[in-house]
Amino acid sequence: MSKRKTQIVVVGGGAAGLELVRKLGAKYGREKYDIILIDRDRTHVWKPLLHEVAAGSLDPNLDEVGYGGHAARWGYRFFNGTLERIDRERQVVVTEPLLDEDGEVILDRHEIRYDYLVLAIGGISNDFGIPGVREHAMFLEHRRQADAFRKRLLNRCLRVNEQRERGEDAKLKICIVGGGATGVELSAELFNAAKGLRTYGLETFDEDALEVRLLEAGPRILPALKEDLSETAAEELRALGIEVKTGAMVTEVEAGRVHVKDEGVIEADMILWAAGVRGEYEVPEMSDLETDRIARFVVRPTLQTTNEDRIFAIGDCAHCELPGRDAPVPPRAQSAHQMASHVFANLSRLMEGKPLTDFEYRDYGALVNLSRFETVGNLMGNLMGGSMAVEGRIARFAYNSLYRMHLLAVHGWLSGVFMIVAGRVNKVLRPKLKLH
Numbered sequence: 001m002s003k004r005k006t007q008i009v010v011v012g013g014g015a016a017g018l019e020l021v022r023k024l025g026a027k028y029g030r031e032k033y034d035i036i037l038i039d040r041d042r043t044h045v046w047k048p049l050l051h052e053v054a055a056g057s058l059d060p061n062l063d064e065v066g067y068g069g070h071a072a073r074w075g076y077r078f079f080n081g082t083l084e085r086i087d088r089e090r091q092v093v094v095t096e097p098l099l100d101e102d103g104e105v106i107l108d109r110h111e112i113r114y115d116y117l118v119l120a121i122g123g124i125s126n127d128f129g130i131p132g133v134r135e136h137a138m139f140l141e142h143r144r145q146a147d148a149f150r151k152r153l154l155n156r157c158l159r160v161n162e163q164r165e166r167g168e169d170a171k172l173k174i175c176i177v178g179g180g181a182t183g184v185e186l187s188a189e190l191f192n193a194a195k196g197l198r199t200y201g202l203e204t205f206d207e208d209a210l211e212v213r214l215l216e217a218g219p220r221i222l223p224a225l226k227e228d229l230s231e232t233a234a235e236e237l238r239a240l241g242i243e244v245k246t247g248a249m250v251t252e253v254e255a256g257r258v259h260v261k262d263e264g265v266i267e268a269d270m271i272l273w274a275a276g277v278r279g280e281y282e283v284p285e286m287s288d289l290e291t292d293r294i295a296r297f298v299v300r301p302t303l304q305t306t307n308e309d310r311i312f313a314i315g316d317c318a319h320c321e322l323p324g325r326d327a328p329v330p331p332r333a334q335s336a337h338q339m340a341s342h343v344f345a346n347l348s349r350l351m352e353g354k355p356l357t358d359f360e361y362r363d364y365g366a367l368v369n370l371s372r373f374e375t376v377g378n379l380m381g382n383l384m385g386g387s388m389a390v391e392g393r394i395a396r397f398a399y400n401s402l403y404r405m406h407l408l409a410v411h412g413w414l415s416g417v418f419m420i421v422a423g424r425v426n427k428v429l430r431p432k433l434k435l436h
Helices: 015-028 047-055 067-074 143-165 181-200 227-240 333-351 392-429
Strands: 006-011 033-039 077-080 083-087 092-095 105-107 110-113 116-119 172-177 210-216 243-246 250-254 257-260 264-267 270-273 297-299 308-313 318-320 365-370 374-381 386-391
Touching: 006 015, 006 110, 015 033, 015 067, 015 333, 015 392, 033 067, 047 143, 047 181, 067 077, 067 392, 116 333, 143 172, 143 181, 143 270, 172 181, 181 210, 181 227, 181 365, 227 243, 227 365, 297 308, 308 333, 333 392
Parallel strands: 006 033, 006 116, 033 077, 116 308, 172 210, 172 270, 210 243, 297 318
Antiparallel strands: 083 092, 092 110, 250 257, 257 264, 365 374, 374 386
């Protein structure tokens, strides 16, 4: 009788989870280990690109990664499902029934055994308990939401274009709440898209037909950047025609209306919420694992959960406090990448009976791309003696390098280089906007 394989289950195929299963599959294959990735979607799109998908500047069909093909290439299995609960006593995860577009059951509730479990389910935007946000605002947490935003955006643009053809002074009013990277980059990307709509038959729609407001509750946008770079970005946005409001605390969201403390009501055709990151609301009900006040799994410096050695959590769903640091590891793409690499090493150590090492987060800085108009950021590292502000071409090169590094992490060096070259060719050959 053959010996039962060690089963490693990774839940969540975002940047962290997908990189981890590739590394596990490449090292352990399927001979003694059964590596399984569980995700609610069938394809992966890098989350920092969702604002481009939403604005129509990026065709996700050309940049997505199909989990099934990736699994066959790297020696793991893919299971299409959504995590419902974790049964620690029986060491199984339970997935929700998988439904089709009509609500019919494709796969019933499923149980998957694990010897080691890694939770990489990501996070969602934090509504801070503000009334009406979940009901009336749109989000950019995954591809389906980005696709829905793009379709609604196009429909609104067509309507405004027709009104302007009749001589009306119509405008598309968009309110974006949250002055972090997502909100700022989407604001600029919308104006880039508006400039290109004339060549797609919307002859009276241009930047003047677009009215974008960016609201930030804090004293400045892009708090991860140095203050002078934050101001540079704000000035660039204002030069495009975007109204940037700081100290703007939203108190309620209604259909087509955003209530701002001490400012009154802002009317908007589309409302996009991009403020903060928290865990999914269902997380505390999934198991008896310890969670923080915003529903993220609390982990030790080894990235193991506090009450289970065989369960790890990484990325936006993890609350990790490291010795000597004032704040938890921030929910950023570079954090997810570093955590994936560390859990890969610690899983290997755990299976070999070796002591685990503590995670060390290295902040390499932050970069923000304002579409084709400007790129700003700070880079951090030993060669620079701490931190260096960058703008223009250097910043844009560094920003583009982030996605290339993601491709290499997900596809390996050989396939990754091919994907980078193919991406350059697609940029030249494919349409500038995706309007379907």
